[in-house]
Every structure is written in structure tokens, then in C-alpha cells.
Amino acid sequence: MHAFVTVATAGGFREGARLSGGSASALSEAVRRLEARLGVRLLNRTTRSVAPTEAGRGLLDRLAPALAEVGQALDVVNSFRDRPAGTLRLNVPMSASRLVLPALVPTFLAAYPDIRLEVLTDESFVDVLAAGCDAGIRYDERLEQDMIAIPIGPRVQRFATAASPAYLDRHGRPAHPRELLGHACLRGRFASGNMPAWEFERDGETVWVEPTGPLVVRIGGATDLAVDAAIAGTGIVMLFEDWLRPHLDSGALEPVLASWWLSFPGPFLYYPGRRLVPAPLRAFIDFIRATAPA
DSSP, rough: OHHHHHHHTSSSSSHHHHHTOOOHHHHHHHHHHHHHHTTSEEEEEEESSSEEEEHHHHHHHHHHHHHHHHHHHHHHGGGSSSOEEEEEEEEEOHHHHHHHHTTTHHHHHOOOOTEEEEEOOSSSOOOOOTTTSSSEEGGGGGGTTEEEEEEEEOSSSEEEEOOHHHHHHOOOSSSSGGGGGSSSEEEOOTTSSOOOOOOEETTTTTEEEEOSSSEEEEEEHHHHHHHHHHHHSSOEEEEHHHHHHHHHHHTEEESGGGOOOOOOOOEEEEEETTTTOOHHHHHHHHHHHSSSOO
């Protein structure tokens, strides 16, 4: 039953295996056994997708909440342990895995050796429960109202623009954001297809520009390619300041329009408010609050 819910929710055996930490073949065999026992097909399978049949949808609607209740009931046992145990699954953007979690994870795992942490990177906003996760990390503008959110990581961040000194020597150093329209800019695109504009702010003036350039990368997994291209002199990149900071400090990249860099609030750990909090997540929340800067 767990295998069926995992596959039906994930929309496929491979994705279900990725989320559950198992194998696609084991999930397929478990669903096959369940269908044989019930005498009805629960999933329509094609080479490209897996979707519940009418019977499967009916079972999923009743079974998913029931299994969640079972999981919560079993988690009560954790309250009788000296240390919380179990698996904590987090859904985070690549920026959080690079800029937020490294300062927290080693100390957290050392403090809670019976907790196993799984981190899935995803740039889109997802239903953490449907994705098989306990909580996620996102920014305030992408949180839904029924979510509980607590601050995590730096409370103020900035977007920085930078290029190699060699590129700027050849093409000039922009004095205003609109001058970027005459430069080679290295852009990022979300999986949804959205390519965010570059936003700048100074003395109450906000400027959005849509520059063009020779390279567009998928935000997340391919972001480092844009950074490497900027270091090689291909063009100007915009990214989190902390992501670019080592290259700025080394001189491989030079700040561009630093007085215009946009500041914004830091990220939040979010989780559904409509369910009991599993012990591993509660431990992580308490840890974040205890280690947050005053």
C-alpha cells in the first residue's frame, strides 16, 4: 500500500523510487502484488507516465490520509526515546543546499545521531507531503497560507552581478543597470520556463532589465556553468552574493553595479500546519531556533 501511494503520488516508478529511497523494480513488484490481491488494476502504465485508474484514484483518496495517520501514530513512540530517531526529508532549492544547510547540517546530525537526513533539491514550489517530504525551504513570496514558516539561514541576502576583469576591460564597466542591455549577460531559466528579470534598487529607485546574452542555464543544477562562464570572460552573471563571494574575494570575478545590488529577506523552513510534526522535524525546528542569531 505504501508503494502504491508513493508511485501514484510521484507519477511514476522512477520518481517514486527517488523520493522513497527504494528501487523502481521493488515498487513495481509491490504494486503488482497489491493489484493481484485486489483483483483490479490500480495504475495505468505507459512508457512515459503512470496514472491511477478510477479504482486507483478512489483507493488513493482514502489510503493516503490513513497511512499518514499510521505514520503519525508510530512517531508517538519517539516521545519515549532518549533521542529522536527516524528520517527527515527536506525539499530545498539548490541555493539553500549551498548557502544555508552547510552551516547547519553537520552540527545537527552530530547532535541527533539517530536521525537520517535526506535532502532533495527542487527549484519549483511543491506540496511537501505529495513529494514525500516533511518540510521544505523557500522564500516568503512562494509560501502558501496554510504553511507554518520559521526563519532559517541568513535573514538578509543580496543578488550580485559580476564579471571577469578581462571581460570588463574589453567591454567596459556599466554605470547604470540599463547599460546591461548592451552587454553579454548570462541568464537563468526555471524549469517552468520563467526567466526572471534582473532587478536592481538604489535610493528608492527600482530598475528591471531583460538583458540578453550567449548563455541561458537551468536555474539550480546548471547554475555553476554560468558562474564558470563568467569567470572565463563570457559575460556578466547575476546570482546570490554568497554564491559568488569566493570568486569575488579571489579576484576571479569583479563586482558590477554593486551600489545597485538588491537586498531581500532570507529563506524560511516551511511545513504543513494541518498535521502533527514528526519527531525528526521537531528536533530540526528546535535546533534551528536554538542556533538562530540573536
